[in-house]
Amino acid sequence: MAEREKTTADVVPPLLERHWTSLAERRFPIGSPRRHSTPLCFLVVAVKQATVEITTDAISRRPASPRASVIQPQNKKSWPMAFRRALKRTVVVGAGAVATVFGLSHLIEYRKTQARLAHVAAEAELQVPCADELPSRQAQLTALKTTEEFDVLVVGGGATGAGCALDAVTRNLKTALVERSDFSSGTSSRSTKLIHGGVRYLQKAIMQLDYEQYMMVKEALHERANLLEIAPHLSAPLPIMLPVYKWWQLPYYWAGIKMYDLVAGIQCLKSSYVLSKTKALELFPMLKKDKLVGAIVYYDGQHNDARMNLAIALTAARHGAAIANYTEVVHLLKTKDPQTGKEKVCGAHCRDVITGQEFDVKAKCVINATGPFTDSLRKMDNQETSNICQPSAGVHIVIPGYYSPDNMGLLDPATSDGRVIFFLPWEKMTIAGTTDTPTNVTAHPIPGEDDINFILREVRNYLSPDVEVRRGDVLAAWSGIRPLVTDPNSKDTQSICRNHIVSISDSGLVTIAGGKWTTYRSMAEETLDAAIKAHGLSAEPCKTVGLMLEGAKGWTPTxxxxxxxxxxxxxxxxxxxxxxxxxxxxxxxxxxxxxxxxxxxxxxxxxxxxxxxxxxxxxxxxxxxxxxxxxxxxxxxxxxxxxxxxxxxxxxxxxxxxxxxxxxxxxxxxxxxxxxxxxxxxxxxxxxSEQLTRTSEINLDYQEVVRYKKRFHKFDKESKGFITTVDVQRVLDSINVHIDENALHEILNEVDLNKNGQIEIDEFLQ
Missing domain, CATH: 1.10.8.870 (Alpha-glycerophosphate oxidase, cap domain)
Structure with a gap:
């Protein structure tokens, strides 16, 4: 009996040690920097596995004979002693576990604090002053016209171009940026509004054992953490639900999402978790109930993309960059290299789109960051160069906010044609998208009806049949052009580069193309590193990690x-x-x-x-x-x-x-x-408008329909298919009837059955 006591009580520490070590070695090999910072989840798994083995081991050690397990009267005193020893060891192990978890949590917080302090230190090291007042556009144009020579001229005012300008000016380089339209007028304002690493890219990396895809996700997750920190007013973490409708998918998706957390490391926003069917429906009541097994929730970032782009550009301006929107490049300036005799790009001849005035902007280095229009500027440099941009259109729609919870998005990981659809709350509305269709490069992309209906069909597949998403619920729709590129240095000219590329032409034009919104900063850093090396510029190291953007200083949640x-x-x-x-x-x-x-x-x-x-x-x-x-x-x-x-x-x-x-x-x-x-x-x-002008089913006789349609069209002068407060106010003004604007809105809201701000023909007749 004494031998049995000892075996059962003393087996706990060796088992815990053995399981802790095996789990740690499996996740963090010897020499790994995170070997001693095992997360709480692995601690819990270790304890659970140890407990299972203790129980199994104890059961296996029970005597075969039932009589052997009967407690003899003479051994009663040994049980309290064994119990005390077991209790003591349990307390020690428990205290050690608690201390370890407490220590690890503080270690993670310490590392985050150190990262923030490093960001603050990097900002303090900036030699470039930050202006309290933004220069006017006219002052910026004057600087472009009168500066003898810039170190860097960036062409393109999207996220990447603005990022390049900010990176350059904070390295103490004399920097200029021109954009032929408005900042963020193209692709950068037409995104899904997510700051993410890309769950689907990680899936491809694992399934195809693709190291490049893995590193792309890892880089994006690092940049996600930085972007959330440098513009907290414009960005925030967003939980995204992945509903599961087949039992076998639950462990599959759970493993993938946990890997996503693991790749993020200490920069993981919040740990993902599994929801039961009941809890999933409680958080997302509009979800389709039929065959729902449960759901997995993970975290990514969300931002106001156009405002974020503008914040980057304005931050560059405050640090001394001369930036001007509505300033287009007419042609590149070139000069002959006296040593080689080759022509080198030395600036650009520009035009103020608003006034029509033209002028030269000279620079030691010109960076092409024009997104989908990459090839246009490359051909200004060399007409013989081949195209590298393969544009793809992505359509998004906006529907009323009541179609999604205020604080949770939805991911459809496998649409009917193999794409991914996001269904996200944004600015108190719901945004859904995106599509992926080859297109032509244009400054004015138009959302197609087929793409809009495709998104609506996919959304309906995941929502309850009680929730009928109608075409009339689409309040806005837009199309953005993704600048997918092929690497000009690759032998396989047909293969699309999944990341971004930085190339330098024979004349010295630096081109940055492709990439993702989330990684704009690291792309800019890589581009400037290449430009500085190619043109022999004297510059300091990159200082944009942790550099707070316009509006971030002085912001608090309250x-x-x-x-x-x-x-x-x-x-x-x-x-x-x-x-x-x-x-x-x-x-x-x-x-x-x-x-x-x-x-x-x-x-x-x-x-x-x-x-x-x-x-x-x-x-x-x-x-x-x-x-x-x-x-x-x-x-x-x-x-x-x-x-x-x-x-x-x-x-x-x-x-x-x-x-x-x-x-x-x-x-x-x-x-x-x-x-x-x-x-x-x-x-x-x-x-x-075209959709709403189609006649709906109406339970009125023919004469009534004709009469009421005539009345409707008196308001709908432009044949839009709906009327608004503007239309009603115009008619009322024509007959000298005046109604308070707020009162008019209240009246129309009563008639507006689907609450989209418009009175459609069927609502009018009803």
Missing amino acids: LYIRLVQDYGLENEVAQHLASTYGGKAYDVAKMAEVTGQRWPIVGKRLVSEFPYIESEVLYAIKEYACTAIDVLARRTRLGFLNVQAADEALPRIVQIMGKELDWSQERKTAELEAAKKFLYHEMGYRSR
Whole structure:
């Protein structure tokens, strides 16, 4: 009996040690930097496995004879002693486990703190001063015209181009950037709004044993952590649910998502977890219940892409870069190298698109960061060069926010044609996409009806049959062009590069193409490293890791409360300003006009349903907005959220900008027409109108239908298929009837059955 006591009690420490060691060695080989920082999950697994083996071992050691297990009276005193020893060892092991977990958690926090301190130190080392006031666009153009020679000229104002400008100027290089349209007017403002490493890329890396894909995911996850830190007002972690409808998929997807967490390491936003069917439906009530097994939730980042792009560009401007939107490159400047006799790129001949004035910008190095238009600039350099860009169109749609929870997205990992669809909350709406279709390069991509319907079909597959997503629910739609590229240095010219490429032509033109939004910073760093080496520039090391972007300083999660208290803004408006402008929200609030009401005191809305206020239009001009489209689509995101609301706000936006910029009546009219054309074609207004003009089933006799249709078309002068407050107000004004705008909105909201801000023909008849 004494021998049995000893065996059962003393087996605990060796088993724990053996299992701890085996698990640690399997995950972290000897020499691994994280060998001594095993996460809590592995500690729990170790303890659980040890417990199982202890139980199994103890059972295997039981005497074969039932009589041997009977406690004899003379051995009663030994049991309390054995119990005390077992209890003591359990306490020791438990205390050790708790201490280990506590220590590991503090180690992780310590490492994160050290990373933040390193970022702060890197920012403090910057030799480039940061201006308190942004230079005006005119001042920036003057700098471009009068500077004798820049070290670097970046062509392209998207995320990558702005990132290159910021990287260059913080290395103490004299930097210029030109963009032929507005900052983020192309692909960078038309993304899925995610800051992610790419779960599907990791899946390919594992299934195909592709090290390049693995490193691409690892780099993206590192950049994700940095981007969330340097612009906390514009970005945040977002839980994304992956619903599972087959039992065998649960361990498969769980293993893949856990690997995603593992690759992120200490930069993992939050650990993924499994949900039961009941819990999944509780968190996502709209989910299809039939055959649902459960769900897996993982975390990625989400951001306001156009505002993030602008923040990068404005940060570069504050550090001394001369940046100008609506400034296009007409042709490249070249000079002959006296040593080799070869022509070298030495700048660009540019044109101010707004005034038509042309001028030269000379630079030691020119960087081509024009996204889908990469080949256009490469052919300016050399007409004989072959194309490397293989453009692909990705369409997204926006539907009302009630189709998804406020704080959780949805991932469809395998659509009917093998693509991936995201279904995400964004700006209190729901965004769904994307598609992947070969296309031609254009500055004005248009979302196709087939792509819109494809997304709607895929969304319906994952939502409950009770939730009917209709075509009329699509409030906006857009198409963005992905600049997929082939490596010009590769022997296989037909293979698409899954990452980005940096190439340097014989004349010295540096091209950065491809890549992802999330990795813009590391792409810029690699590009500048290559440019500095190729052109022999004298520069400091990269300092953009941890460099806070425009608005990040002064932002706190409770900033909006101060805005409400200090300025008398509505709570919703204050939250919007804080999450859009960060610490600069105070400047926007100071520019807001008094409403003349008891509450809110300041902050007149552009449209009643959205928190955008009139002072944002004035502040947008300070942020280099030159057209009404800039304000609708990129300074505010109204055009991307609801094209009808954007159309309603348009006249007031033009009025405010016209007064501030002293526009003529002709210019105001041109701005209205251009913005309406943009909304009609590029933001899905046209396809929406065509869809809504189709006759719905109506339970009225023929004469009634004809009579009411005539009345409807008196309001719908433009044959859009729906009417809005603007249409009603126009008719009322024509008969000298005046109704308060808020009252009119309330009246129409009662008729607006699907709550999309528009009265459609079937709603009107009902």
